[in-house]
Amino acid sequence: MILGVDVGPTNTDAVLLDGDxxxxxxxxxxxxxxxxxxxxxxVRALPAELRGRATQLAVGLRVAARAVRERHGLARVGVLxxxxxxxxxxxxxxxxPEALRDxxxxxxxxxxxxxxxxxxxxxPLDRDAVARFGAALAGRAEAFAVTAxxxxxxxxxxxEAAEILRAETGPDxxxxxxxxVGTLDLLARENATVLDAALSVxxxxxxxxxxxxxxxxxxxxxxxxxxxxxxGTLMSLEYLRRQPGxxxxxxxxxxxxxxxxxxxxxxxxxxxxGERRARVGALTGGYPxxxxxxxRFGGVPVSVRFPDLITVRADAHRExxxxxxxxxxxxxxxxxxxxGGGAGGVxxxxxxxxxxxxxxxxxxxxxxxxxASPVGGQYDRIVRRGPxxxxxxxxxxxxxxxxxxxxxxxxxPRRVRTHAExxxxxxxxxxxxxxxxxxxxxxLPL
Numbered sequence: 346m347i348l349g350v351d352v353g354p355t356n357t358d359a360v361l362l363d364g365d366x367x368x369x370x371x372x373x374x375x376x377x378x379x380x381x382x383x384x385x386x387x388v389r390a391l392p393a394e395l396r397g398r399a400t401q402l403a404v405g406l407r408v409a410a411r412a413v414r415e416r417h418g419l420a421r422v423g424v425l426x427x428x429x430x431x432x433x434x435x436x437x438x439x440x441x442p443e444a445l446r447d448x449x450x451x452x453x454x455x456x457x458x459x460x461x462x463x464x465x466x467x468x469p470l471d472r473d474a475v476a477r478f479g480a481a482l483a484g485r486a487e488a489f490a491v492t493a494x495x496x497x498x499x500x501x502x503x504x505e506a507a508e509i510l511r512a513e514t515g516p517d518x519x520x521x522x523x524x525x526v527g528t529l530d531l532l533a534r535e536n537a538t539v540l541d542a543a544l545s546v547x548x549x550x551x552x553x554x555x556x557x558x559x560x561x562x563x564x565x566x567x568x569x570x571x572x573x574x575x576x577g578t579l580m581s582l583e584y585l586r587r588q589p590g591x592x593x594x595x596x597x598x599x600x601x602x603x604x605x606x607x608x609x610x611x612x613x614x615x616x617x618x619g620e621r622r623a624r625v626g627a628l629t630g631g632y633p634x635x636x637x638x639x640x641r642f643g644g645v646p647v648s649v650r651f652p653d654l655i656t657v658r659a660d661a662h663r664e665x666x667x668x669x670x671x672x673x674x675x676x677x678x679x680x681x682x683x684x685g686g687g688a689g690g691v692x693x694x695x696x697x698x699x700x701x702x703x704x705x706x707x708x709x710x711x712x713x714x715x716x717a718s719p720v721g722g723q724y725d726r727i728v729r730r731g732p733x734x735x736x737x738x739x740x741x742x743x744x745x746x747x748x749x750x751x752x753x754x755x756x757x758p759r760r761v762r763t764h765a766e767x768x769x770x771x772x773x774x775x776x777x778x779x780x781x782x783x784x785x786x787x788x789l790p791l
Contacts, residue, residue: 346361346362346363346368346395346396346398346399346400347361347362347399347400347401347403347716347717348360348361348362348388348391348396348399348401348402348403348564348716349362349402349403349404349405349712349713349714349715349716349717350384350387350388350402350403350404350405350712350715351404351405351596351599351600351709351711351712351714351715352375352380352383352384352387352404352405352406352407353375353407353596353619353711354375354407354411355374355375355619355620356372356373356374356375356686357372357373357374357375357383357384357386357387358370358371358372358387358708358709358711358712359371359372359373359387359388359390359391359709359712360706360709360712360713360716361391361395361396361399361716362713362716362717365606365717367705367706367713368395369391369392369395370706370708370709370712370713371387371390371391372387372686372708372709373386373387373390380406380407380408380551381551381554381555381558384404384555384558385558385561385562388402388562388563388564389562389563393563396562396563396564397563397564397565398565399564399565399568400564400565400567400568400569400790401568401569401570401571401716401788402559402562402564402568402569402570402571403570403571403572403573403579403715403716403718404555404570404571404572404573404715405572405573405595405596405599405711405712405714405715406551406572406573406592406595407592407595407596408547408548408551409544409547409548409589409590409592409593410592410593410594410595410596410642412544412547413445413540413543413544413593413642413643413645414643416444416445416448418546418547419448419449419543419544419547420449420487420488420519420542420543420544420545420546420547421449421450421451421485421486421487421488422449422450422451422486422487422488422489422490422539422542422543423451423452423453423454423478423479423482423485423486423488423489423490423510424437424438424450424451424452424453424454424489424490424492424535424539425453425454425456425475425478425489425490425491425492425506425510426453426454426455426456426492426493426535427455427456427457427458427459427470427475427491427492427493427494427496427502427503427506428455428457428458428459428493428494428531429455429456429457429458429459429468429471430457431459431468431494432455432459432494432531433455435532436453436455437453437455437492437535437539438450438453438536438539439532440532440645440646441536441644441645442643442644442645445643445644445645448543449539449543451482451485451486451487452478452481452482452485452486454474454478456470456471456474456475456478456506457469457470457471457474458470458471458493458494458502458506459493459494459495459496459502460493460494460495460496460498460499460501460502466495467499467502470502470505470506472505472509475506475509475510476509476512476513478510479509479510479512479513479514480513480514482514483513483514483515484514486514487519487545487546488518488519488520488521488542488543488545488546489507489510489514489518489519489520489521489542490520490521490523490535490538490539490541490542491503491506491507491510491520491521491522491523491538492522492523492531492534492535492538493506493523493524494531496522496523496524496534497523497524497534497725497726497727498726498727500522500524500525503522503523503524504522507520507522519542519545519546521538521541521542521545521587521588522538523535523537523538525538525587525588526538526541526588526590526649532646533646533647536645536646536647537590537647537649540589540590540593540642540643540645540647541587541588541589541590544589544590545586545589547589548585548586548589548592549586552582552585552586555570555582556570556582569755569788569789570582571720571755571788572585572592572595573592573595573596573598573599573714573715573718574591574592574595574598574721575591575592575593575594575595575598575649575650575651575652576598576632576633576635576650576721576723576783577598577599577601577602577632577633577652577714577718577721578632578718578719578720578721578754578785579715579718579719579720579721579754579755579788580720580721580754580755581720581754581755584753584754584755590647590649591649593642593649593651594642594649594650594651594652596711597617597624597626597633597652597654598633598651598652598714599711599714599715599718600615600617600624600684600685600710600711600714601615601617601626601627601628601633601652601714602628602631602632602633602714602717602718603684603709603710603711603712603713603714603715603717604617604628604682604684604704604707604710604714605628605631605682606631606713606714606717607682607684607704607705607706607707607710607713608680608682608702608704610628610680610682610702611628611629611630611631612628612629612630612679613627613628613679613680613681613682613702614626614627614628614669614672614673614679614680614681614682614699615627615628615681615682615684616665616668616669616681616682616683616684616685616688616691617684617685617710617711618659618665618683618684618685618686618687618688618690618691619659619685619686619687620659620686620687621658621659622656622657622658622659623656623657623658623659623661623664623665623668623685623687624654624655624656625654625655625656625657625665625668625669625671625672626652626653626654626655626672627653627672627673627679628682633652633653634652634653634672635650635651635652635653636650636651636652636653636654637653650723653672655668655671655672659687659690662691662692662695663695665691665695666695666696666698666699669681669696669699670698678699678700680699680700680701680702681696681699681700681701681702682701682702682703682704682707683701683702683703683707684703684704684707684708684710685707685708685710686708688703688707688708689703719756719785719786719787719788720751720754720755720756720785720786720787720788721751721754721756721783721784721785722747722748722749722750722751722752722753722754722756722761722783722784722785723747723750723781723782723783723784724743724744724746724747724749724750724781724782725743725779725780725781726739726742726743726746726779726780727771727774727777727778727779727780728777728778728780729774729776729777729778730776730777730778736768736778736780739780740765740780740782743765743780743781743782744763744764744765744782744784745763746782747763747782747783747784748761748763748784750784751784751785751786752786755788755789756784756785756786756787756788756789757786757787757788757789757790758786760786760787761784761785761786762784762785762786763782763783763784764782764783764784765780765781765782766781766782766783768780769781
């Protein structure tokens with residue numbers, strides 16, 4: 346069996362799956378400020394003989410999202426940009442809400458260096474400036490975020506800067522690199538890396554608590570534990586430690602995916618009706634439809650993939666209907682799946698223009714989505730078209746790297762499937778194209 350848990354702000358839901366069939370579901374009140382305690386309470390509410398057969402625990406944790414929104418529990422971060430005068434037009438953390446910036450920033454610097462799409466475009470890293478920055482923040486910064494120009498093409502200078510920072514501040518210092526985040530947009534990539542660094546201490550603490558609690562939950566010996574991510578897939582606890590920002594939108598992502606699985610639909614509009622708010626999104630090919638460029642989290646523009654959502658009051662039923670209508674594509678009508686604890690309170694007359702589906706176990710759609718989701722990986726790369734440039738070979742490499750990402754996140758390497766997404770032109774780089782691939786697979790078996 347597989348056990349899925351969704352730790353929400355009000356309630357924590359748990360569901361046990363036997364194959365793709367839900368055999369038992371529970372809902373318990375969440376414990377304020379205690380995500381792991383809430384999870385344990387929900388799991389222990391299930392019959393011992395059933396949870397003793399669970400070989401996998403998939404958890405939807407919202408501690409990272411709550412920490413960013415509430416500006417609480419965040420680490421102080423040294424923000425290092427590698428670009429020099431070429432990357433000096435907009436300062437680091439520009440556009441952040443003042444309270445969040447003050448809670449996170451231990452200091453910033455922009456040092457000379459950075460690369461380009463070709464080796465000839467590289468500027469040598471100013472190693473002395475990096476060392477001075479690290480020495481100045483030793484004992485003050487709990488983590489560092491390093492972002493170099495064009496590092497998704499070549500992350501060598503970021504790795505070099507990380508070595509220098511650790512030499513100045515200690516070998517165990519957390520240094521996170523933007524080349525692991527991906528995407529070429531410097532500011533959004535930098536912001537995502539800073540959020541990862543700011544969340545690193547909190548998420549490591551929660552991961553340690555979860556790992557310590559796991560043996561006391563009465564699951565099958567050696568049961569694997571995975572956590573949800575913002576694209577509707579799963580990742581290991583170790584992967585979460587490296588990129589905690591991947592969990593920021595995981596709550597609505599798994600609810601959208603779970604709604605589709607419960608309704609037996611691959612494409613639909615989904616409305617998750619809670620006690621105070623309703624979130625409306627779309628399901629495309631079985632996964633949440635992603636928000637477009639310019640997505641913000643906690644007021645910060647970031648490059649992480651998030652579900653495209655419209656949020657309204659839960660009791661504003663006509664607004665829910667309007668949001669659902671906006672989420673439908675221009676061509677064709679999609680069914681509307683209603684899930685969440687408040688789904689039964691939305692009157693049918695307000696949704697007269699929709700084919701409405703209210704699936705069984707819709708009140709625990711997030712937990713179902715966590716339990717039934719695969720482990721995921723993704724990879725993006727910018728390349729230039731040109732004579733002799735074989736894009737098919739590069740696409741194959743991008744797919745291989747997406748597959749490798751899924752394996753690092755905990756997928757069974759023998760069963761990973763890859764999918765290349767459509768090429769996207771890069772408007773500010775003539776002749777360049779963004780290649781993207783995704784990979785999914787079941788977790789490694791016991």
